[in-house]
Amino acid sequence: xxxxxFCHSVYPENTLFxxxxxxxxSPGNSQATDPLAEEEESKPxxxxxxxxxxxxxxxxxxxxxxxxxxxxxxxxxNRAIFPDIDLSREGGIDKGVSRRHARISQREGQVFIxxxxxxxxxxxxxxxxxxxxxxxxxxxDQVQLGKLILTVHLK
Amino acid sequence: xxxxxxxxxILGIPSDADERTIKRAYRQLARRYHPDVSxxxxxxERFRExxxxxxxxxxxxxxEAYDAWRRQQGLDRPAPLILRVxxxxxxxxxxxxxxxxxxxxxxxxxxxxxxxxxPMNLCLVLxxxxxxxxxxxxxxxxxxxxxxxxxxxxxxxxxxxFSDRAQLVLPGRRNIDKNAARSAINSIRSGGxxxxxxxxxxxxxxxxxxxxxxxxxHLILLTDGQTYGDEDACLQxxxxxxxxxxxxxxxxxxxxxxDELLDEIxxxxxxxxxxxYIDSTAKIARVFRDQIQGMGSTFARxxxxxxxxxxxxxxxxxxxxAPHINQIFPQDDTVALGTLEAQKPQAIIVELLVGSxxxxxxRLLRVAVEGxxxxxxxxxxxxxKTVDVEFVTQLKERPPVPPDIVSAMGKLTIFKMQERVMRxxxxxxxxxxxxxxxxxxTRLLDIGEAELARAALLEAGRLAHTGSLSSEGRKKxxxxxxGLRILPKEVRL
Numbered sequence: 056x057x058x059x060x061f062c063h064s065v066y067p068e069n070t071l072f073x074x075x076x077x078x079x080x081s082p083g084n085s086q087a088t089d090p091l092a093e094e095e096e097s098k099p100x101x102x103x104x105x106x107x108x109x110x111x112x113x114x115x116x117x118x119x120x121x122x123x124x125x126x127x128x129x130x131x132x133n134r135a136i137f138p139d140i141d142l143s144r145e146g147g148i149d150k151g152v153s154r155r156h157a158r159i160s161q162r163e164g165q166v167f168i169x170x171x172x173x174x175x176x177x178x179x180x181x182x183x184x185x186x187x188x189x190x191x192x193x194x195x196d197q198v199q200l201g202k203l204i205l206t207v208h209l210k
Numbered sequence: 211x212x213x214x215x216x217x218x219x220i221l222g223i224p225s226d227a228d229e230r231t232i233k234r235a236y237r238q239l240a241r242r243y244h245p246d247v248s249x250x251x252x253x254x255e256r257f258r259e260x261x262x263x264x265x266x267x268x269x270x271x272x273x274e275a276y277d278a279w280r281r282q283q284g285l286d287r288p289a290p291l292i293l294r295v296x297x298x299x300x301x302x303x304x305x306x307x308x309x310x311x312x313x314x315x316x317x318x319x320x321x322x323x324x325x326x327x328x329p330m331n332l333c334l335v336l337x338x339x340x341x342x343x344x345x346x347x348x349x350x351x352x353x354x355x356x357x358x359x360x361x362x363x364x365x366x367x368x369x370x371x372f373s374d375r376a377q378l379v380l381p382g383r384r385n386i387d388k389n390a391a392r393s394a395i396n397s398i399r400s401g402g403x404x405x406x407x408x409x410x411x412x413x414x415x416x417x418x419x420x421x422x423x424x425x426x427x428h429l430i431l432l433t434d435g436q437t438y439g440d441e442d443a444c445l446q447x448x449x450x451x452x453x454x455x456x457x458x459x460x461x462x463x464x465x466x467x468x469d470e471l472l473d474e475i476x477x478x479x480x481x482x483x484x485x486x487y488i489d490s491t492a493k494i495a496r497v498f499r500d501q502i503q504g505m506g507s508t509f510a511r512x513x514x515x516x517x518x519x520x521x522x523x524x525x526x527x528x529x530x531x532a533p534h535i536n537q538i539f540p541q542d543d544t545v546a547l548g549t550l551e552a553q554k555p556q557a558i559i560v561e562l563l564v565g566s567x568x569x570x571x572x573r574l575l576r577v578a579v580e581g582x583x584x585x586x587x588x589x590x591x592x593x594x595k596t597v598d599v600e601f602v603t604q605l606k607e608r609p610p611v612p613p614d615i616v617s618a619m620g621k622l623t624i625f626k627m628q629e630r631v632m633r634x635x636x637x638x639x640x641x642x643x644x645x646x647x648x649x650x651x652t653r654l655l656d657i658g659e660a661e662l663a664r665a666a667l668l669e670a671g672r673l674a675h676t677g678s679l680s681s682e683g684r685k686k687x688x689x690x691x692x693g694l695r696i697l698p699k700e701v702r703l
Contacts, residue, residue: 056307067307067308067309067563068303068308068309069298069302069309069310069311069608070310071298071310071312071611071616071619072619072623072629073624074627076649077624077627077650077652078618078619103669108287182610183610183613185613185616185617187656187658188656191658209552
């Protein structure tokens with residue numbers, strides 16, 4: 056059985072969406088080896104978090120408070136697009152980062168990442184995300200925007 | 211000898227391919243789908259198919275037997291019905307409990323078979339009550355004149371109007387006199403109440419009179435108002451149409467009509483029946499045009515889909531997700547799908563509940579479709595696909611679910627929430643309905659349906675204050691969520 060992280064309704068294994076609240080029951084929410092044991096320990100893993108630190112391949116890093124939604128993309132003053140994290144200096148254009156690429160937000164102690172219909176896609180630990188759906192994000196996860204690789208640290 | 215598949219299609223080679231071509235195609239495909247290199251859902255099954263196809267075709271004796279079977283099955287002609295079946299996963303963990311498997315079934319018309327336009331036997335049943343006065347009736351008349359222009363000499367068209375009584379404006383016949391038909395339409399005047407049954411009954415009689423298997427038989431009912439006291443008679447008439455296989459398309463203009471009644475009439479009439487919400491007068495002509503064009507491009511009809519379930523598999527729910535969302539209720543594991551239009555693929559999501567299986571590959575489902583493709587005669591055409599899943603005791607990572615399935619289920623979930631909201635309102639659970647409607651608005655925003663999300667939020671506020679939805683908002687939400695379809699990708703041959 057799996058449990059919806061938001062409204063706690065229970066569904067058979069592999070169900071994709073919660074019928075009660077419409078939430079996406081991401082595969083990351085449960086690993087189904089031992090269903091009984093898992094139900095017991097459904098603690099949120101560590102949240103709520105205060106800050107998000109992204110380490111960009113090559114070494115530089117950015118830190119931002121998680122108090123509001125964070126949009127990752129490329130700054131384009133001509134089109135009045137001002138993402139919270141501008142990746143144009145990190146080779147964003149060459150690596151296929153969209154102007155509005157992905158968003159990271161926190162809801163009920165869980166941090167989520169969502170692809171904003173970017174051209175070249177967002178990958179979480181090498182799995183391509185379905186656009187417009189929130190996926191849980193954990194400390195140490197690797198996020199790839201187009202070809203740009205970032206490592207996530209949650210504090 | 212029993213074969214199940216089109217081995218040439220699997221290897222992507224012509225049926226007169228020589229040995230070298232067969233070997234080359236096999237090597238290429240085997241490299242692409244080998245389980246050691248590919249972990250995309252479906253590749254294991256593809257690999258087995260490729261292997262099987264190669265083994266049969268490379269052996270001259272087996273190939274000869276197979277070719278004979280192909281000719282007998284008519285497989286040497288291009289397959290007119292394309293059936294695609296995609297499971298959400300092709301590897302499942304052996305669990306001590308039931309688990310869900312989604313199967314996306316897509317049905318498309320092959321572009322290699324020409325669509326033969328079938329003649330129509332069509333009746334328009336039009337509301338001419340007082341409320342239709344002005345722009346509405348004007349637009350409806352315009353649309354009716356357009357349909358007259360589209361008719362070929364073979365087509366049969368009849369027009370019925372109704373208010374308190376029904377009137378036969380244009381009796382059904384072949385080779386209609388277009389000028390006479392246009393002036394008959396021009397003479398339609400508004401006035402009186404709305405009694406749908408009168409019109410529906412007379413319209414059905416017209417279609418029944420000319421009904422034939424060589425024709426696309428259809429009735430279009432258009433109204434803008436509530437009918438009073440004859441709802442049961444209307445449903446009886448719809449059942450009659452259902453027995454005779456005459457689909458009814460119902461269209462509601464504005465916000466005062468009874469959406470539940472029109473839905474039910476369409477549903478009872480036929481798998482092809484549908485109800486359409488026309489939110490602005492300006493759209494009337496376009497809706498009519500789309501309907502007529504769709505009918506004219508009928509590719510296959512009397513389609514049925516049959517599910518042959520594996521031993522521990524049960525069907526949880528079946529929803530059509532394209533061309534629009536509606537729930538389908540199987541009878542003895544068979545569902546009627548009505549008609550397939552050449553340009554409008556159908557997609558169906560089947561939710562399976564899978565019990566415990568032992569490790570190894572198991573066939574969970576076989577999907578068979580059957581229908582008549584008029585361009586190829588009256589012999590039924592068939593296609594089938596299977597869902598084979600490997601059960602394993604350990605799964606390092608859940609293989610990614612195909613995005614089409616995730617996206618379809620996301621929209622379907624919103625549609626189901628909407629249905630729950632309507633039921634909750636009906637039984638007076640207003641608080642729960644308000645909450646659900648708000649959550650639904652968030653989900654709609656998540657998938658970029660801003661306008662529908664706004665309508666849902668607005669109605670949630672109204673519901674909280676007044677205990678009911680506005681007539682217009684209710685229709686916007688019901689018909690809007692129904693239209694959250696997914697469109698199958700281009701035909702891939």
